[in-house]
Amino acid sequence: MSLTQLRYFVAVAEEGSVSRAAQKCFVSQPPMSRQLRALEDELEVTLFHREPRGMRLSLEGTRFLEKARTILKLVDDLTPA
Amino acid sequence: MSLTQLRYFVAVAEEGSVSRAAQKCFVSQPPMSRQLRALEDELEVTLFHREPRGMRLSLEGTRFLEKARTILKLVDDLTPA
DNA sequence: GCGCTCGTAGATCAAATCGGTATTGGTCCC
DNA sequence: GGGACCAATACCGATTTGATCTACGAGCGC
Numbered sequence: 001m002s003l004t005q006l007r008y009f010v011a012v013a014e015e016g017s018v019s020r021a022a023q024k025c026f027v028s029q030p031p032m033s034r035q036l037r038a039l040e041d042e043l044e045v046t047l048f049h050r051e052p053r054g055m056r057l058s059l060e061g062t063r064f065l066e067k068a069r070t071i072l073k074l075v076d077d078l079t080p081a
Numbered sequence: 082m083s084l085t086q087l088r089y090f091v092a093v094a095e096e097g098s099v100s101r102a103a104q105k106c107f108v109s110q111p112p113m114s115r116q117l118r119a120l121e122d123e124l125e126v127t128l129f130h131r132e133p134r135g136m137r138l139s140l141e142g143t144r145f146l147e148k149a150r151t152i153l154k155l156v157d158d159l160t161p162a
Numbered sequence: 163g164c165g166c167t168c169g170t171a172g173a174t175c176a177a178a179t180c181g182g183t184a185t186t187g188g189t190c191c192c
Numbered sequence: 193g194g195g196a197c198c199a200a201t202a203c204c205g206a207t208t209t210g211a212t213c214t215a216c217g218a219g220c221g222c
Contacts, residue, residue, distance in 0.1 A: 004209090027209095027210070027211090028210070028211055028212080030210080030211075030212085030213095031209065031210045031211075032210095034209090034210090035209090051218095052217070052218040052219070053218085053219090
C-alpha cells in the first residue's frame with residue numbers, strides 16, 4: 001500500500017469517477033484504475049461498485065475513506081514547507 | 082514522501098544506526114541511507130546528526146518521529162487482515 | 163437499430179524508482 | 193599500522209509506474 005494509492009482512492013471517492021479523478025490528479029485513467037485494483041487486491045476488499053455511470057463506494061469503501069482521509073491529512077501536515 | 086521512507090526513518094531512530102535498522106527491515110544499508118537522505122531533502126530538514134558511532138536524532142527529527150509513528154500506526158490499522 | 167458519448171479495463175512500451183553489490187572514507191580501539 | 197564499525201557513493205539489474213492505444217459495455221438521440 002502506498003500514499004499514492006490512498007490519494008487516488010480518495011479522489012475517486014470524491015469524484016465518483018476514475019476519469020474525473022485522474023484529471024484532477026493529473027494522471028491518466030488507466031494507471032489510476034490499476035492502482036485502485038491493486039489496493040483492493042491487497043486489502044482483499046471491494047472498495048467500489050463498478051457501475052455504468054462510474055464508481056460507487058461500497059460499505060467497506062466508506063469506512064476506508066474516513067481512515068484514508070485522516071492519514072492523508074496527517075501526512076500533509078508533515079510537510080508544512 | 083513514501084510510507085517506506087517513514088518506516089525506514091522510524092527504524093533508524095529506534096536503532097540509532099542505519100546498519101542495524103536495515104537488518105531489522107531486511108534491506109541493505111545503502112538503499113536505506115539513500116531513502117533517508119531523500120526524505121531529508123524533501124522536507125528540507127536535517128533529521129539525524131551523523132556521528133561516527135551512528136545516527137542521532139536532531140530536534141526536528143524528534144518531532145517528526147512522533148508524527149511518523151502516529152501515521153504508521155494508523156496505516157497498520159488499515160489492514161487488519 | 164445505428165452511431166455517439168461516457169466510463170472502465172486490458173495490453174504494451176518507455177521512464178523512473180528501488181534495492182543489491184562493491185567500494186570508499188572516516189572514526190575508534192587495540 | 194591493522195582491524196572493526198558505520199555511513200555514503202557508484203553502478204547495475206529488477207521492479208514499478210505512468211502514458212498511449214485499444215476494447216468492451218451502458219445509456220441517449222436519431
